[in-house]
Amino acid sequence: MEAGRADAVVWRNRALTLFDRVSLPVAVCDVHGRVVLANPAMAAECGTTPGRLRGREVLELFRPQETTQVERIAEALRLRHRSRYQVSVCWRAPGGAERCGELTADPVSDSVAETPALLVMLRARGECPAPGPTAGPVVSTVERRVLALLASGATTARAARELGLSRDGVTYHLRRLSARWGAANRTELVARAYALGVLAPGVWPPGAEAE
Structure with missing residues (x-):
């Protein structure tokens, strides 16, 4: 048993050394x-x-x-x-x-x-080509629908039911959007969605602007 653990440590150290030396990121x-x-x-x-x-x-x-x-x-x-x-x-x-x-x-x-x-x-x-002057925020259709439901007051569970996703799936999209826009909470996330033109102003229930 001890010999097996020692062998595992040796191979792990070798793998880490190789990992560090690989020129590919x-x-x-x-x-x-x-x-x-x-x-x-x-x-x-x-x-x-x-x-x-x-x-x-x-x-x-x-x-x-x-x-x-x-x-x-x-x-x-x-x-x-x-x-x-x-x-x-x-x-x-x-x-x-x-x-x-x-x-x-x-x-x-x-x-x-x-x-x-x-x-x-x-x-x-x-190098990537420079984006055009009219390029807007990159938001997928699912992300737009999640934001619209969030703006209407939907819970994670309700959003998951309406979108056919798991709760983890809805949380994944919200976490990605929050990180992308630097939003500290869901209220700020909705505010940023309106400010960026992702959600249509003056509309109830909330809806996404045309892509």
């Missing part, structure tokens, strides 16, 4: 997308150190170009699917340039029944 995230471990190459893309990436939202560091990709992946993970997932992303490099590329996420765990972690790899393509 790599991170391990929990199932919610929070960084647990990042290698120096990943930290360099964010202009920081591996330790300071711990606990950060990977999809706030690297912004998805299509929110529907993220929704499909989140639903697949809730169902414990084990496929490889890819998301097109943009991010600001340390020098200030906007870069784009793909994040590839592989669910990993010791058993099928265990909630998986995500092994995330970043492949950079180059």
